Amino acid sequence: MAVRLVVTYEVGFMHFDILTLFPGLFAGVFEESILKRAREAGLVTIALHNIRDYATGRHRVTDDAPYGGGGGMIMKPEPLFAAVEAVLGEQLGSVPVILLTPKGRLFTQRVARELSRQRRLLLICGRYEGVDERVHRYLATDEISIGDYVLAGGEIPAMVVVEAVTRLIPGVLGDPGATFEDSHAEGLLEYPHYTRPPVFRGHAVPEVLLSGHHAQIVRWRRQQALRRTWEQRPDLLSSARLTDEDWAYLRQLQAEQESQAGGNCNTLGHETEATDLPTL
Ligand code: 6GU
Numbered sequence: 001m002a003v004r005l006v007v008t009y010e011v012g013f014m015h016f017d018i019l020t021l022f023p024g025l026f027a028g029v030f031e032e033s034i035l036k037r038a039r040e041a042g043l044v045t046i047a048l049h050n051i052r053d054y055a056t057g058r059h060r061v062t063d064d065a066p067y068g069g070g071g072g073m074i075m076k077p078e079p080l081f082a083a084v085e086a087v088l089g090e091q092l093g094s095v096p097v098i099l100l101t102p103k104g105r106l107f108t109q110r111v112a113r114e115l116s117r118q119r120r121l122l123l124i125c126g127r128y129e130g131v132d133e134r135v136h137r138y139l140a141t142d143e144i145s146i147g148d149y150v151l152a153g154g155e156i157p158a159m160v161v162v163e164a165v166t167r168l169i170p171g172v173l174g175d176p177g178a179t180f181e182d183s184h185a186e187g188l189l190e191y192p193h194y195t196r197p198p199v200f201r202g203h204a205v206p207e208v209l210l211s212g213h214h215a216q217i218v219r220w221r222r223q224q225a226l227r228r229t230w231e232q233r234p235d236l237l238s239s240a241r242l243t244d245e246d247w248a249y250l251r252q253l254q255a256e257q258e259s260q261a262g263g264n265c266n267t268l269g270h271e272t273e274a275t276d277l278p279t280l
Helices: 023-030 033-040 077-091 109-115 133-138 155-166 214-232 234-239 244-259
Strands: 014-020 044-050 097-106 120-125 142-145
Touching (some): 014 023, 014 077, 023 155, 033 044, 033 155, 044 077, 077 133, 097 109, 120 155, 214 234
16 A cells, blocks of 8 residues: 655745835845746735825825924824725734834744734835824834834835845745745854855865765754854844853853953954854
């Protein structure tokens, strides 16, 4: 009798609604690579809505000068409320309405994971100069910024959110382990990767990776991830999940650094602010 091996993959589904004044900006990003594949596989649907279509009057005005004076134009509340209400209909109140704004909470892998558990998300692309406060207070249920720098509008941040969330939807990436090993997934930066050739322009692949010793490879990768995080993003170490062995390795790195002249320079040679370990 033949034995049938049944492999089941968990698959998810997500719908994104994006409200923007510039729907044309999204075409390339959504029509290539991972987002194209996720859409073709029926795992993700994305609807772009032009905010201008919900503005009234002959000129369909979507922004206006700020009360109290000052520079820049402010997005008017009426078109945004009308758009969200029309797009969500009965689902208004049960779908997160996320305003992309530099005033929002910081977008991290944790936030991406949190959002990937939703079935539907609505993203409003704000323009940098500002959005009427009534939108912040009474329409948006969440506000997200992708980092401490200034962009002209929320369109590129919306693409960032859609891509980061989509790749976490079960079934989008072939290998379910792939998202687990990502930089940031465990709170550490990722270890270095190598592929053929074994020597390229005189630079050899680390011996351990060619050794076939699985346990040694795992240990080396962990130490590389720790070293890289300590060098580039020491702020991440205080919230990473670290074992006693990890801490021992970090103390060893710190001891090596302290025994070198200069003290304030890490092994890459540039100045870093916080190479001191958080709690040793
Ligand atoms: Cl969400 N919007 C704008 N305009 N600038 C940003 C941002 C968002 N996140 C970082 N910079």
